Amino acid sequence: xxxxxxxxxxxxxxxxxxxxxxxxxxxxxxxxxxxxxxxxxxxxxxxxxxxxxxxxxxxxxxxxxxxxxxxxxxxxxxxxxxxxxxxxxxxxxxxxxxxxxxxxxxxxxxxxxxxxxxxxxxxxxxxxxxxxxxxxxxxxxx
Amino acid sequence: xxxxxxxxxxxxxxxxxxxxxxxxxxxxxxxxxxxxxxxxxxxxxxxxxxxxxxxxxxxxxxxxxxxxxxxxxxxxxxxxxxxxxxxxxxxxxxxxxxxxxxxxxxxxxxxxxxxxxxxxxxxxxxxxxxxxxxxxxxxxxx
DNA sequence: GTGAATGCAAAGAGTTTGCAAGGTT
DNA sequence: AACCTTGCAAACTCTTTGCATTCAC
Numbered sequence: 001x002x003x004x005x006x007x008x009x010x011x012x013x014x015x016x017x018x019x020x021x022x023x024x025x026x027x028x029x030x031x032x033x034x035x036x037x038x039x040x041x042x043x044x045x046x047x048x049x050x051x052x053x054x055x056x057x058x059x060x061x062x063x064x065x066x067x068x069x070x071x072x073x074x075x076x077x078x079x080x081x082x083x084x085x086x087x088x089x090x091x092x093x094x095x096x097x098x099x100x101x102x103x104x105x106x107x108x109x110x111x112x113x114x115x116x117x118x119x120x121x122x123x124x125x126x127x128x129x130x131x132x133x134x135x136x137x138x139x140x141x142x
Numbered sequence: 143x144x145x146x147x148x149x150x151x152x153x154x155x156x157x158x159x160x161x162x163x164x165x166x167x168x169x170x171x172x173x174x175x176x177x178x179x180x181x182x183x184x185x186x187x188x189x190x191x192x193x194x195x196x197x198x199x200x201x202x203x204x205x206x207x208x209x210x211x212x213x214x215x216x217x218x219x220x221x222x223x224x225x226x227x228x229x230x231x232x233x234x235x236x237x238x239x240x241x242x243x244x245x246x247x248x249x250x251x252x253x254x255x256x257x258x259x260x261x262x263x264x265x266x267x268x269x270x271x272x273x274x275x276x277x278x279x280x281x282x283x284x
Numbered sequence: 285g286t287g288a289a290t291g292c293a294a295a296g297a298g299t300t301t302g303c304a305a306g307g308t309t
Numbered sequence: 310a311a312c313c314t315t316g317c318a319a320a321c322t323c324t325t326t327g328c329a330t331t332c333a334c
Contacts, residue, residue: 016333018289037323052291057324059289078220078298079323093264102262108254109271116273120244122235124275129251131258133266158308158313179298194316199299201314220323221298289332296325307314 013066023047024059025068033092033101034072034081072128095135104131155208165189166201167210175234175243176214176223214270237277246273 006025007017015021027043028035035043037056044051060082063069070085091104109127117124133139148167149159157163169185170177177185179198186193202224205211212227233246251269259266275281 016288018333020290050291053323054292054325055290058326061325062289077322078222080220093258093262093266095264104258109250109273112250113273116235116246117275120235121278122237122273122275123281124235124273126275127271127273129269129271131251131255131264131266131269133259133264133268136263139265160307160314162315192316195298196300196317197315200301203300204314219297286334287332288334290330292328292330294325294327297323298321299323300319300321302319303317305315305317308312309310 009068013068015062015066019048020044020051020055021059021062023051024056025063028069028082028084031083032103034083036079036081038079040082091129091131093131093133095133095138100135102135151210155210157204157208161190162186162193162197163201163204165193166198167205170211170224170226173225174245176225178221178223180221182224233271233273235273235275237275237280242277244277 005017006022009025010017010021023044024040027040037053037060040060041051041053041056044056060069060071064071064082067085069082072081072083089107089110091107092101093104094101107129109129113124113127116122147159148164151167152159152163165186166182169182179195179202182202183193183195183198186198202211202213206213206224209227211224214223214225231249231252233249234243235246236243249271251271255266255269258264
């Protein structure tokens with residue numbers, strides 16, 4: 001534990017600063033799209049061979065409880081995916097062939113939520129949007 | 143098998159007309175939002191106590207293969223949900239408290255897909271959108 | 285030192301599969 | 310009759326949990 005120490009962040013959220021939490025937090029920080037628990041576990045293994053799979057899940061659930069991480073369901077095969085809870089609103093464009101995910105900057109439906117709030121009388125708290133397609137590489141292979 | 147016989151539909155898709163398929167197809171027809179495999183199984187049990195859970199999954203997968211049904215992932219707890227593959231494009235507004243789902247008629251992002259296609263060079267095939275909030279009943283209990 | 289976090293193994297969900305028996309065309 | 314579908318039980322995958330040990334504060 002040296003250069004990449006997230007102690008201050010963990011303090012702010014009231015959780016202890018452990019080696020395993022640092023590893024996972026750093027993996028999520030580096031990721032540019034949501035990761036499966038398995039991807040995170042494999043990343044951990046490279047840095048600490050003794051890391052256990054249940055620790056990965058437990059830490060992710062702790063992070064979720066503290067709102068540091070969000071679970072974005074969404075694959076066809078019922079695997080959860082995890083990413084840092086960025087303040088900015090993000091959506092992904094997902095390749096249905098190779099599963100590559102790229103970030104969509106602008107959110108097209110914030111305005112829409114307002115009108116929906118009026119018509120449905122729901123108190124709207126958020127939304128999930130994913131767009132699917134073939135990425136430039138895969139569409140040429142079709 | 144009498145009044146509610148989907149033989150013609152099954153013929154059209156090239157699959158046999160069985161009692162179990164009729165039961166499941168009718169349950170999906172009546173549903174106004176996606177159902178979990180368990181909900182479907184429980185519905186089946188009421189009409190045919192001998193129905194097996196694996197039959198439910200197998201029939202659902204057959205229907206998916208024939209594009210009669212779509213699997214819409216999406217719950218926080220990694221359960222799949224299933225609904226008929228309606229031609230019209232549908233989205234749901236989901237209550238985060240009681241899980242009630244209501245259908246959103248208009249899709250706000252069809253235009254958006256076109257612009258995204260240009261900027262990303264993806265060949266876009268579809269999208270998934272769910273909006274979350276508290277329904278009128280639940281928001282008063284908060 | 286005290287309570288919280290970890291590793292391991294085992295248990296739980298949800299879903300799929302092998303096989304023998306039964307149903308559909 | 311030939312093939313497809315079903316029921317049952319067992320297997321498989323993803324995730325959670327119990328318990329003893331280790332670690333952070």
